[in-house]
Amino acid sequence: MFVGIAIGYLIRARKHLVKIVDRLTMWSIYLLLLLLGIAIGANEVIVKNLPKLGLQALVISIGGVTGSVLLAWLVYYIWIKPKPKENEE
Amino acid sequence: MKNSLIILSFFTVGVFVGLFKLVPDIIIHNDYSQWALYLLMFLVGIGIGADPNSLKTIREFSYRIMLMPLITIAGTTLGVVLVYFLVLKIDFRDALAVGYGFGYYSLSSIFITELRGEELGVVALLANVMREIFTLVAAPILALYFGKLAPISAGGATSMDTTLPIISRSSGKEYAIVSLFHGIVLTILVPLLVLLIIGS
Numbered sequence: 001m002f003v004g005i006a007i008g009y010l011i012r013a014r015k016h017l018v019k020i021v022d023r024l025t026m027w028s029i030y031l032l033l034l035l036l037g038i039a040i041g042a043n044e045v046i047v048k049n050l051p052k053l054g055l056q057a058l059v060i061s062i063g064g065v066t067g068s069v070l071l072a073w074l075v076y077y078i079w080i081k082p083k084p085k086e087n088e089e
Numbered sequence: 090m091k092n093s094l095i096i097l098s099f100f101t102v103g104v105f106v107g108l109f110k111l112v113p114d115i116i117i118h119n120d121y122s123q124w125a126l127y128l129l130m131f132l133v134g135i136g137i138g139a140d141p142n143s144l145k146t147i148r149e150f151s152y153r154i155m156l157m158p159l160i161t162i163a164g165t166t167l168g169v170v171l172v173y174f175l176v177l178k179i180d181f182r183d184a185l186a187v188g189y190g191f192g193y194y195s196l197s198s199i200f201i202t203e204l205r206g207e208e209l210g211v212v213a214l215l216a217n218v219m220r221e222i223f224t225l226v227a228a229p230i231l232a233l234y235f236g237k238l239a240p241i242s243a244g245g246a247t248s249m250d251t252t253l254p255i256i257s258r259s260s261g262k263e264y265a266i267v268s269l270f271h272g273i274v275l276t277i278l279v280p281l282l283v284l285l286i287i288g289s
Contacts, residue, residue, distance in 0.1 A: 064169055
């Protein structure tokens with residue numbers, strides 16, 4: 001990935017190349033998820049447990065989002081809401 | 090949003106193809122996905138490096154904005170720890186790795202599939218798709234009741250692209266830059282954090 005970042009930085013002026021890379025990225029994501037989907041559909045253990053896995057996913061998702069939102073709320077009130085004198089540090 | 094639908098439909102088509110064994114066994118039993126993943130990482134890297142905004146925003150911002158991704162990481166960690174002790178019966182590191190997808194479901198599900206197998210990969214895919222969808226739907230409410238940073242934090246890595254428009258509308262344009270920066274940093278960190286948690 002870091003090799004990619006370096007190359008991207010070097011070719012950033014060439015817009016058409018960047019466009020091609022964007023498109024390739026999308027297609028490789030599509031391809032990978034298609035492969036993941038095939039692997040899952042062919043795996044009977046997973047197909048049988050899909051409701052259970054979905055529930056786990058839901059719980060983790062709720063946990064992650066709730067934690068993030070609450071902490072962001074706290075930070076917002078500490079930093080921003082009491083209209084701080086700009087850059088008081 | 091359109092992209093998410095396309096991605097999900099590719100995934101769904103894949104599930105049915107696998108379910109009804111529509112492709113030869115060679116594709117199912119050989120692991121092409123690892124090479125496809127290397128390619129993807131490389132391409133994502135090029136995308137980040139080539140985006141003039143990504144490097145500029147990272148350079149320009151004060152330490153408070155720098156802390157924004159850390160807030161999301163800490164909040165997600167706390168939240169996952171909490172639900173883990175309440176209800177979950179899977180390996181703790183696995184649960185945390187799923188949480189560390191930060192909504193970046195395409196990459197994190199593929200990554201986690203490689204490291205831990207398809208079952209956890211599915212959990213990662215679903216959990217992170219849910220995070221994105223929730224943010225898309227709830228951003229205005231979050232901004233109203235939980236402050237303007239809340240939708241950004243909820244969006245996780247998606248705050249740089251898919252959820253950026255709704256965040257910018259809900260929290261205000263001045264937060265779009267924060268959102269962009271936050272998303273870029275988390276996007277870079279997703280593979281690293283996932284690897285750190287379950288890599289060994």
